[in-house]
Amino acid sequence: MNNTVSFALLHFAFCFTLVSFTPISALELHGTGANMVETTCQKTPFYNLCVSALKSDPRSSGANVAGLAQIGTDKLKAKATATLRQITALLKVAKDPKLKMALRDCADYYNAIVKYDIPVAVEAVTKGDPKFGVEGATDAANEADACGRGFKNQPKFPIYASNKVVHDLSAVVASIVQLLL
16 A cells, blocks of 8 residues: 555656646747757756767657657667566576565566557657657656665665666656657
8 A cells, every 4th residue: 555655656746747847839849950859858857868869869860859759769668678688687597585576576567668658658659649658658767666666675776777777768758758748
């Protein structure tokens, strides 16, 4: 029960944070070009990650905000899938029962991210229904948070860096998609 309440409060707080970002102007929404990445990323919680992820894709140079959202979801899917593979590999060699349990929980969370949350975000962006895209990306961030909380009593968190990138990239994608509302 406490976990449910904590999760609900975390979800509410994260959604409230996203709603508080400054909206993008109509001109910026439909424009393209070199400054589109920087302008869009300034409206996200992790500017450097946003710029790095988007500029690493050649499609970003001519993309509008919807295109940048698509690129972001593609990057998020790739990173979440790689993290799930990392978790699966660690599960095969883990000996400590508590570590195995935390990794199994993370595998469940990442399966939800890869099989449900990201496809919802991708479909929403593709079909022009950004509300569900924000929800899918926010859910992915929450799942990554839940994975991390499973390691709070562990001496080490073997997927900390990957999990953080998935969480932060999910927040970036949710923020970009939010601009389409």
